[in-house]
Amino acid sequence: MxxxxxxxxxxxxxxxxxxSNARPDLPSLPSIDSKVNLKTSWRTGVDxxxxxxxxxxxLVAENDALFLVTNKGTLYELGQEKxxxxxSFETTYEASSGVTRHEDTLYFGTYDAQLVxxxxxxxxxxxxKTLSSEILSEVSYAAGKLAVQTSDGWLSVLDATTGETQxxxxxxxxxxxxxxxxxxxxxxxxVIAGFANGKLNAYSLQDGASLWxxxxxxxxxxxEIERLSDVDGRLVVQxxxxxxVAYNGTLAALSIESGRPLWQRSIGSAVGVAVEGELLMAxxxxxxxxxxNAKNGTEIWENTDLADRDLITPTFFRDYVAVMDRGxxxxxxxxxxxxxxxxxxxxxxxxxxxxxxxxxxxxxxxxPNANVTALSY
Numbered sequence: 204m205x206x207x208x209x210x211x212x213x214x215x216x217x218x219x220x221x222x223s224n225a226r227p228d229l230p231s232l233p234s235i236d237s238k239v240n241l242k243t244s245w246r247t248g249v250d251x252x253x254x255x256x257x258x259x260x261x262l263v264a265e266n267d268a269l270f271l272v273t274n275k276g277t278l279y280e281l282g283q284e285k286x287x288x289x290x291s292f293e294t295t296y297e298a299s300s301g302v303t304r305h306e307d308t309l310y311f312g313t314y315d316a317q318l319v320x321x322x323x324x325x326x327x328x329x330x331x332k333t334l335s336s337e338i339l340s341e342v343s344y345a346a347g348k349l350a351v352q353t354s355d356g357w358l359s360v361l362d363a364t365t366g367e368t369q370x371x372x373x374x375x376x377x378x379x380x381x382x383x384x385x386x387x388x389x390x391x392x393x394v395i396a397g398f399a400n401g402k403l404n405a406y407s408l409q410d411g412a413s414l415w416x417x418x419x420x421x422x423x424x425x426x427e428i429e430r431l432s433d434v435d436g437r438l439v440v441q442x443x444x445x446x447x448v449a450y451n452g453t454l455a456a457l458s459i460e461s462g463r464p465l466w467q468r469s470i471g472s473a474v475g476v477a478v479e480g481e482l483l484m485a486x487x488x489x490x491x492x493x494x495x496n497a498k499n500g501t502e503i504w505e506n507t508d509l510a511d512r513d514l515i516t517p518t519f520f521r522d523y524v525a526v527m528d529r530g531x532x533x534x535x536x537x538x539x540x541x542x543x544x545x546x547x548x549x550x551x552x553x554x555x556x557x558x559x560x561x562x563x564x565x566x567x568x569x570x571p572n573a574n575v576t577a578l579s580y
Contacts, residue, residue, distance in 0.1 A: 229530045233508040238544035239523075241535060244565055244577040245286035246550065250293065251275030252571035253557055258435075258474060258515055261301030261341055262569055264562040270323075271557075271569060272298045272311045278323055279575075283562055286577055292326045294319070301341045301557065303349070305363065310349060312338025318351055320366060332366040334359060345389035348408060350396070352384045358396045358404075360411065370411030374398040385447075390440040391459050397434025403447050405462060415462030419449045437475030437516060437558075446483060446497070448472045454485055456500065466500035474516040477524065482538065484517040484524050492517065492526060492536060504541035509534060520561040521580075529554045533566070533578060550576045 251273025253260045263270040268289065269281040276296040280289045299314040308329065309321050314337045320329040336355035343350040348369065349361045356376045360369045376399050385397035393414060394406045405414040419434055439446040440459060448454040452471035455464050470487050477484040483497040490512050494503040513529035523535040523544060531553045534546040550570040557569035566578045 229513070229528065230511050232532065232546060233543060235543045235546065238537075239535060239580045241533065241545045241547040241578055241580045244579040246574050246576045247281060247286035247288065249273055249279055249569075249573050249575055250277040250291075252573050253569055258558060259300055259339060260298075260557040260569055262557055262560045262567050262575070263302055263304050264560045264567060265304060269560075269567055269575065270302055270304050270309060271575065272302045272309070273569075273573070274298055276311075276313075278302070278309055278311075278321055280323060281575060283565060283567075283577070286575060290323050292321060292323055294321065294328065296331075300338050303342045303344050305344045308363070310342050310344070310363075312340075312342070312351065316353065318342065318349070318361070318366065320363075330366040332361060332368070339384045340386035343387050343389045343394075346408065348389070350387040350389055350394045350408075352387050352396055354384055356398060356400075358387060358394070358406070360394060360408065370406075372404070372406055372411055372413070374400055374402055374404070376400060385434050386437055388438045388440050388445075391443065393459065395438055395440065395445055395459070397436075397438060397447055397449075399434075401434060401449055401451070403434055403438075403445070403457070403462075405459070417455070417457055417462045417464065419447055419453050419455055435474075436472055439476055439478045441478050441497070444497075446476050446478055448476055448485060450488075454495075454500075456497070468495065468500050468502075474514070477517045477519055479519045484519070486514045486517055486526060490514040490528070492524070492541065494524075494538075494541060506536055506541040506543070508543055516558050518559040518561050518566070520559075520566050521564065525559055525561070525566055527559060527568070531570070533559070533568070535580075545580070547578065549578070550574050 267283050272278045276294040276298045279291045296313050298311050300312045303310045307324050316334045318332045335357050336353040349363045356374045359371045387396040397403045403419045404416045436448045443459045445457045454470040455467035483495045485493045492506040514526045518525045527533045531549045532546050535544045560567050568576050
């Protein structure tokens with residue numbers, strides 16, 4: 204195959220991201236010596252699925268409830284213990300991203316560039332705000348404000364009660380990007396956001412003043428496909444440290460105060476990392492699962508048994524880290540050794556529909572055939 208043809212094929216693969224029918228067959232599952240019995244606790248049907256890709260939607264687990272929105276714009280509150288529906292509200296919007304919750308209000312974005320605030324208790328839309336472009340990740344809430352990123356490179360901060368814009372900032376986009384945006388994070392009076400040009404920026408929450416900027420993903424290479432540097436994975440802030448990863452090969456820990464890198468590794472990823480205590484979990488572009496020391500970035504272990512299975516963002520779940528592949532299998536990896544201890548189909552041979560969320564002894568997933576599933580062991 205000529206080099207030019209190779210890049211045409213590779214570009215096509217990127218542009219159809221999220222369409223499982225266009226992807227090659229998954230490798231066979233590795234044989235394992237099962238250490239736990241991962242089982243389905245409950246499964247509840249909902250009105251709608253997840254949308255384009257598995258990382259776009261989320262489930263919010265708070266108190267003893269789950270909150271979510273489907274791609275049909277229907278909002279739900281489910282009980283965590285048995286999955287029973289406590290409340291729901293069908294809106295007229297086509298949701299493009301998951302929810303953020305503050306008290307009684309749920310916020311979500313649409314493909315028509317609308318940010319919507321809904322009261323589930325009163326079954327009413329409190330306000331809607333039309334932004335500059337589609338919203339492809341959930342918003343962040345803190346101190347009465349919302350931070351939201353749109354696919355055209357704008358970051359906006361709004362009043363959470365009224366939807367009025369407080370300030371905006373923009374980064375220029377490269378000619379070719381991975382479809383999606385990072386979800387901004389509000390912490391320590393700052394808004395942290397990653398952009399498709401590889402930059403990670405910090406702004407003052409109050410007035411939008413630029414505080415620092417770090418070039419996490421550096422565009423390199425002759426072809427546009429080689430120069431993809433998007434920061435699309437979910438950012439994590441813990442103990443005044445920002446953990447972020449870029450598509451083309453850099454995982455870094457930065458001081459939230461100064462943006463100074465504390466350490467960085469040559470690991471590229473299109474999904475986010477998970478951090479718990481001194482342990483950081485990442486999934487690279489080959490679906491190798493890597494465990495690092497969160498303080499200094501040293502490698503603890505690497506698991507290659509699930510290579511090329513298109514894993515999504517890892518999630519800590521009890522004594523294991525859970526990862527889910529495009530085929531719909533959830534895999535539990537030992538935190539100490541990285542060994543696969545168990546794998547189980549999430550829901551009837553379908554790909555994942557959301558990022559997983561763990562709460563107490565259950566792991567929750569929204570699947571595209573309109574189900575919310577709880578797994579436990």
